[in-house]
Amino acid sequence: MRLPLIAPMLATPGNLPPAGQDARWAYETKQDGQRVVVYLPGDGGLELRARSGEVVTGAYPELLALGGALGRTPAVLDGEVVAPDERGRGDFQRLQSRMGLAHSPALAARRAEHTPVHLVLFDVMFLRSDLTALPYSRRRSQLEALALAGPYWSTPGAVVGHGAQALEVTRENGLEGLVCKRLDSVYEPGVRSRYWIKIRNVRAVDVIVGGWLPGQGRLSGLPGALLVGQRDAGRLCYVGRVGTGWTEAGRAALAELLRAVETRVCPFDRDPRVPGARWVLPRLVGEVRYSTRTRAGLLRQPSWLRLRPDLAPEDSAADLP
Template identity: 65%
Template sequence: MPLPRIAPMLATPGVLPAMDDRWAFEVKYDGQRATVYLPGDGTMAVRARSGADITAAYPELGDLGSAFGRPAILDGEIVAFDSEGRSDFERLQSRMGLAGSPEKAARMARSVPAHLVLFDALHLGRNSLIRLPYTRRRAVLEDLGLDGKHWSTPAAITGHGAQALEMTRAAGMEGVIAKRLTSGYQPGVRSRAWIKIRHVHTIDVIVGGWVPGRGRLAGLPGAVLVGERHRGSLRYAGSVGTGWSDRERNAIAELLQAAEMDECPFDRTPDVTGARWVLPRLVGEVRYASRTRAGLLRHPSWHRLRPDLAPDDVA
């Protein structure tokens, strides 16, 4: 009997739950979400969050099919670890998109090995598990003993959310996922039963450009292009397109229109389609999760304007 297709359940951004003894906490890994289909005949298929078949992009995971003799559907994240054992999305990017190039995928698997982190069991044998509470599904997953060279089932802890979050902060990890103990699996739903709590940083940046929005945001900024002072020039740090209220977006739009100019203020013109440039005099505070090796902000969101700061005050 063919296995059913199950869309992944998604977490909602938030903060630590107040009554954390009703929640389990797992490390949040920075990788590519993957649903693993194991028919029980020695084969396997891996699908991305979009539903695309990405099995061929990760040949080192193929042995999981032969190592597991029963039909199953598992939920997890494909990651690439850095030298400190932390998931590094930038490393993983060199592995993504290679499903149509199996020879290149095999070469890359030797230099940048992928690892499958398993965190949920959705189907086993002839039985769907999605209506079971998290605690039951998690017990099934752990009983499977799926720990190998290229896959593992990291621990989850019940309660102690603040300690778990601090542990991941100290270890330089992205954060934690809180999962309500009584919750079923909700395919394709961004649910409050799963909450992702990221460690974030803030930085003061200088706005050097913007990209117009579309639809109801036509004429307003869909994103602002921000930079940091570096050796007397303005270095591009990324594009920020979230975090505004409608009122803030309209206020920023007026400031940007008043500051328009023809030349790019950044020391190197970023490759951003439709960019419009402004005098680099508007300062804002941005939240972000981490940085790429090139110094760009990852997962940035707008926090607030800083009218109390002049561009020269931004280090």
């Protein structure tokens, strides 16, 4: 059967729904992986398409067996491919070694042996017929009735109500966050909808500024990004670059502070080898927020919060993993 191509529905960043509306929403764990639409034509075949529409089936050979899971029933499913770490949490850095291999089947097969992926299924848009006009609650019931559970795929449950508790559980377990979905929401292909809300768990940490990268265009002469680190056993360890979070006035004020502490010597224990970097004496302390860390200790998605003139560089102890 020729299945309809369906672009994935997208969530809008936001906060938990008001407490008075809590019972009208379902809550799912936000996954840290690659979004895919799964096409099962009912002939034993399988096709995976990324959010861009690119066919990525070849990158994940361990998922091919899912093609026969529903027999002759044609279906289009929504999900996310993750690479679980030792605790079963999706690790995007691990997944990166699996992405981009759709046209390299031999290499994809070798990587699958060492870094297997898992497909998390959370919606069904087509099941013998188009389901996109049905409310989320009915689609979810039909998805769960399929009982799709296998060695490399599963259908985790969704919680109705209790949003605050669900979010706290994701934080306690170091998970990416939460996706809130209105029970009466239809599936809107390709739309970033307010009926789906995503909440990322972010963390804040003190960092020491060790360098900066000049901005371009309208930011010419101003810092485009800061190179930051944290103290660990007396060493200043590089933890990444921060390029967002300032107002125009904030960047200008920061530029003056950076010029006052310029140096030609890289202050980090190991030179991060960032082309165009300009170094500064490690005297400025700031606070940044971030989502997670890579296994190497780098901050993912960092954003500047504020300067911390109340902290001396030696006071900003590291929380490196």
